[in-house]
Amino acid sequence: MSHEKTRAAAFPVDRNDAELIRGAHPPHWRNPDPTGPYNLVVIGAGPAGLTAAREAASLGAKVALIERSLIGGVCINVGCIPSKAVIRTARLYADMRDAGNFGGDTPKHVRVDFQRAMTRMRQIRQRISRADSAESLASGGIDLYFGEARFSGPDSILAAGQTLHFRKALVATGAHARLPTIPGLTEAGYLSNETMFDLAECPRRLLVIGGGQLGCEMAQAFCLFGANVILAQRDPMFLPGEERDAAQILSDALAREGVEVRLNTEVVAVRTVGGKKLADLVRDEETTTISVDEIVTGIGRSPNVDGLDLENAGVVYDANGVKVDDYLRTTNPRIYAAGDVCLEHKFTHTAEATARIVVRNALFFGRGKLSELVVPWCTYTDPEIAHVGLYPTEARQNGVPVKTYTVLMHDVARALTDGEEEGFVKIHVREGSDRILGATVVAAHAGEMINAVSLAIRSGMGLHALADVIHPFPMQAQGIKMAADAYRRTRLTSFWKQLAGRWLAWSRR
Amino acid sequence: MLKVDPTSLSDDDLLDRYQQSAFDYFLENVNPDNGLVADTSRPNSPASIAVVGFALSCYPIGVERGWMAREAAAKLTLAALRFFWTSTQGNGDDVTGHKGFYYHFLDMRTGRRVWRCELSMVDTALLMAGVLVAGAYFSSDGEDEREIRELAEALYRRVDWRWAQGRTPTLRQGWKPKSGFLHYGWEGYNEATILYVLSMASPDSPSSDDSYVGWTATYQWENIYGYDVLYGGPLFMHQFSHAWIDFAGIRDAFMREKNSDYFENSRRSTYLHRDYARRNPYGYGGYDENLWGLSAGDGPGGFRASIERRPHRFSGYAARGAPFGPDDGTIAPWSCLASLPFAPDICLAALRHLGDRYADVIDNFRLPSGFNPTLANRRKFGRHGWVSEGYYGLDQGIVVMMIENHRSRLIWGLMRSNQHIRRGLGKAGFAGGWLSQPASPAPGGRDVA
Numbered sequence: 007m008s009h010e011k012t013r014a015a016a017f018p019v020d021r022n023d024a025e026l027i028r029g030a031h032p033p034h035w036r037n038p039d040p041t042g043p044y045n046l047v048v049i050g051a052g053p054a055g056l057t058a059a060r061e062a063a064s065l066g067a068k069v070a071l072i073e074r075s076l077i078g079g080v081c082i083n084v085g086c087i088p089s090k091a092v093i094r095t096a097r098l099y100a101d102m103r104d105a106g107n108f109g110g111d112t113p114k115h116v117r118v119d120f121q122r123a124m125t126r127m128r129q130i131r132q133r134i135s136r137a138d139s140a141e142s143l144a145s146g147g148i149d150l151y152f153g154e155a156r157f158s159g160p161d162s163i164l165a166a167g168q169t170l171h172f173r174k175a176l177v178a179t180g181a182h183a184r185l186p187t188i189p190g191l192t193e194a195g196y197l198s199n200e201t202m203f204d205l206a207e208c209p210r211r212l213l214v215i216g217g218g219q220l221g222c223e224m225a226q227a228f229c230l231f232g233a234n235v236i237l238a239q240r241d242p243m244f245l246p247g248e249e250r251d252a253a254q255i256l257s258d259a260l261a262r263e264g265v266e267v268r269l270n271t272e273v274v275a276v277r278t279v280g281g282k283k284l285a286d287l288v289r290d291e292e293t294t295t296i297s298v299d300e301i302v303t304g305i306g307r308s309p310n311v312d313g314l315d316l317e318n319a320g321v322v323y324d325a326n327g328v329k330v331d332d333y334l335r336t337t338n339p340r341i342y343a344a345g346d347v348c349l350e351h352k353f354t355h356t357a358e359a360t361a362r363i364v365v366r367n368a369l370f371f372g373r374g375k376l377s378e379l380v381v382p383w384c385t386y387t388d389p390e391i392a393h394v395g396l397y398p399t400e401a402r403q404n405g406v407p408v409k410t411y412t413v414l415m416h417d418v419a420r421a422l423t424d425g426e427e428e429g430f431v432k433i434h435v436r437e438g439s440d441r442i443l444g445a446t447v448v449a450a451h452a453g454e455m456i457n458a459v460s461l462a463i464r465s466g467m468g469l470h471a472l473a474d475v476i477h478p479f480p481m482q483a484q485g486i487k488m489a490a491d492a493y494r495r496t497r498l499t500s501f502w503k504q505l506a507g508r509w510l511a512w513s514r515r
Numbered sequence: 516m517l518k519v520d521p522t523s524l525s526d527d528d529l530l531d532r533y534q535q536s537a538f539d540y541f542l543e544n545v546n547p548d549n550g551l552v553a554d555t556s557r558p559n560s561p562a563s564i565a566v567v568g569f570a571l572s573c574y575p576i577g578v579e580r581g582w583m584a585r586e587a588a589a590k591l592t593l594a595a596l597r598f599f600w601t602s603t604q605g606n607g608d609d610v611t612g613h614k615g616f617y618y619h620f621l622d623m624r625t626g627r628r629v630w631r632c633e634l635s636m637v638d639t640a641l642l643m644a645g646v647l648v649a650g651a652y653f654s655s656d657g658e659d660e661r662e663i664r665e666l667a668e669a670l671y672r673r674v675d676w677r678w679a680q681g682r683t684p685t686l687r688q689g690w691k692p693k694s695g696f697l698h699y700g701w702e703g704y705n706e707a708t709i710l711y712v713l714s715m716a717s718p719d720s721p722s723s724d725d726s727y728v729g730w731t732a733t734y735q736w737e738n739i740y741g742y743d744v745l746y747g748g749p750l751f752m753h754q755f756s757h758a759w760i761d762f763a764g765i766r767d768a769f770m771r772e773k774n775s776d777y778f779e780n781s782r783r784s785t786y787l788h789r790d791y792a793r794r795n796p797y798g799y800g801g802y803d804e805n806l807w808g809l810s811a812g813d814g815p816g817g818f819r820a821s822i823e824r825r826p827h828r829f830s831g832y833a834a835r836g837a838p839f840g841p842d843d844g845t846i847a848p849w850s851c852l853a854s855l856p857f858a859p860d861i862c863l864a865a866l867r868h869l870g871d872r873y874a875d876v877i878d879n880f881r882l883p884s885g886f887n888p889t890l891a892n893r894r895k896f897g898r899h900g901w902v903s904e905g906y907y908g909l910d911q912g913i914v915v916m917m918i919e920n921h922r923s924r925l926i927w928g929l930m931r932s933n934q935h936i937r938r939g940l941g942k943a944g945f946a947g948g949w950l951s952q953p954a955s956p957a958p959g960g961r962d963v964a
Contacts, residue, residue: 106824416796
């Protein structure tokens with residue numbers, strides 16, 4: 007995407023970015039000279055590639071890591087890290103405006119300094135990227151190559167003009183933003199996660215296309231920065247696949263903060279007139295045209311499989327990515343894949359978890375399985391929406407009877423003291439047992455709270471036992487325990503109540 | 516304002532007043548030439564096919580209660596059935612229906628589609644439920660009543676329910692001439708049970724046998740506030756299908772698994788709404804154990820406002836629900852009466868509280884679609900806040916029917932004996948309770964199928 011059509015500056019924007027580049031892709035880096043075959047060659051230095059390379063190297067493997075752009079991948083450079091930094095500042099402005107609700111005084115004029123927010127984001131991004139700088143990887147015993155990588159055979163890769171032979175290889179090339187096919191969008195210019203963090207000023211009017219995780223997070227953040235945001239979503243609710251009630255609460259929160267929510271709405275055409283971008287929105291056969299300064303999109307993520315010459319290595323892939331079995335092995339038994347390039351759930355933490363499985367399976371005869379992972383995820387809106395395990399619909403479709411124990415956050419004392427009572431905890435168990443199938447938490451800190459349930463599922467702990475876990479009081483995570491307490495109460499059948507009543511009556515005599 | 520002091524009335528007298536006042540809506544807002552009934556009492560309101568379904572169900576109640584003559588009821592009923600039978604069907608823009616379904620809103624005079632609205636599956640089902648009530652109730656050998664029975668059967672049989680599934684197991688929500696089926700279907704429990712029962716029972720073009728199971732697969736059984744419930748946010752979801760079908764004691768596979776039934780579920784959901792209002796998490800004005808009930812209905816309009824330093828967003832017509840929202844402080848006062856058969860004690864207490872505390876929002880025992888006490892003396896609103904102007908036919912219809920079911924079970928009795936309803940329930944997997952007993956002629960009606 008060219009920068010001329012948007013108000014995004016060219017990367018690097020400031021000295022923080024320049025410093026980031028010095029660590030993540032040093033301009034005068036000299037690639038090593040390969041000597042003999044590698045135990046593991048990793049393509050892509052994002053979360054999956056970095057985890058695999060570091061873990062393998064720490065165990066004594068001879069490891070090569072190839073990166074064509076910046077170390078850190080999407081997560082650090084244009085994904086999780088910058089978005090969370092921006093969201094934090096956006097929340098600050100929300101809190102300033104909401105000060106009265108917390109017993110404080112709302113400043114008379116809340117002036118948003120967008121540039122300062124973005125500078126803070128770049129500082130933080132640069133600071134975090136230091137941990138995985140080129141120097142630190144090299145000093146960790148990893149042969150780091152910058153340049154394009156392509157397979158030249160079933161056991162060899164051409165990296166920046168040099169041939170690397172491997173016993174095992176890992177494809178960890180990640181994914182990129184997928185554009186909706188809207189006539190005129192490319193010509194008019196748009197922002198995706200790859201360009202929006204280079205914005206120099208906050209757009210006055212912003213159209214966000216797509217109500218997925220990124221769309222909802224950014225719509226809310228830019229709204230809190232003062233932009234007039236229109237969020238257009240084709241489906242009848244946001245976060246497709248997420249629980250209806252969670253999407254409902256998010257939809258209400260966005261609307262309350264001023265986001266113009268357009269559900270069941272499709273953007274069918276975009277054009278530029280007089281420096282403004284005009285977008286045609288269709289809902290139930292009705293077309294409306296809106297005028298905006300910028301358009302943010304990226305309705306999903308497509309795997310980075312082009313240019314790797316995977317065919318030369320006999321690695322099968324399609325539009326959904328590299329095909330892997332449950333052990334993360336591709337159709338070439340020497341080559342594995344991990345992270346966004348092969349996974350349905352494209353998250354940093356799943357990328358890292360699958361990379362660890364690959365190191366064990368590829369180098370040490372491990373039998374770790376993708377299907378055994380317990381993967382939580384979180385949408386970092388306010389409130390956050392976190393999920394782990396099965397949804398009730400998935401369980402029911404597999405013939406598993408489900409019961410959900412729900413606690414509203416407005417019944418959690420700490421949520422009230424914090425003024426964060428929006429949301430709920432829902433823990434799904436197999437009906438008639440305490441086996442936890444999954445959970446959804448909608449709360450200000452849902453991402454932190456879901457970990458207790460992930461741990462319980464991973465360790466085979468039932469909801470009954472979870473009720474015995476003592477939480478410091480008051481904490482918002484008390485909501486998890488309250489759901490477990492609700493389970494216990496329903497297990498107290500009338501028979502046991504009668505029995506207990508008789509015993510206590512007898513003991514009073 | 517109430518013209519009679521409600522505290523002086525017994526419960527039954529009080530209910531009688533509210534019921535008759537709601538019933539009068541239909542006589543005041545019907546076009547006698549074609550039987551169409553206005554969606555609302557506001558000027559230039561189009562007809563709603565669902566409201567016609569409620570009207571057709573309410574006329575027998577009016578006859579039994581002595582509020583209208585049987586001949587007059589038959590005449591209005593016949594006008595509506597004749598209109599729907601002879602109105603233009605087709606896949607064009609300027610028609611009344613397609614494939615036996617009807618557009619949601621119709622011009623009161625011409626009966627043609629208005630507002631470029633959708634061909635509505637669930638609203639057609641509510642219309643057909645009313646059509647079947649008419650066919651069951653008007654059982655005499657007179658010419659008018661015989662024609663009512665014939666037309667009722669013909670209209671129901673003409674609906675192409677199989678077509679309305681598209682290529683999915685579940686029924687689509689709607690269809691439009693240019694864009695085809697709306698791209699979203701039904702997810703989670705709601706008011707559509709009657710739609711599935713009627714669609715599966717069709718002798719000529721039923722929905723597929725897996726359609727109901729496909730829908731119930733999206734159900735979520737939850738323990739909320741200590742109640743085990745099949746969740747549906749707005750109260751109308753727990754009321755509309757129940758206006759025609761007595762779900763007490765009959766169970767489908769889902770309720771057998773949960774050892775409950777849908778009547779009990781509506782009872783618990785009613786209590787859940789009351790408990791939500793007791794908690795009143797957003798601090799809305801008036802909410803307490805006797806002022807509760809969020810449902811689909813009119814609202815103060817789309818604007819944001821800070822009330823006592825808390826930011827709120829208010830909406831116009833919307834489906835409001837508890838406890839997951841949306842909730843903007845707008846109470847649907849009719850919704851407590853519509854839950855009367857499930858939880859009479861708390862519903863009557865709520866009704867009396869409404870009369871005591873908010874008499875100004877009630878016009879001669881008729882309840883508005885909504886009112887919002889949080890907005891009291893704010894913006895341009897008065898001391899009770901925003902109050903919906905005029906009346907909505909859906910609200911009045913459900914009030915008439917549910918009070919009647921509470922008082923005499925008239926509609927439930929009529930539908931219990933209807934073979935289409937029984938067959939549809941059976942195909943959806945319902946069994947036990949009254950379904951295990953043979954159909955018996957209902958009061959005032961006869962079996963038409």
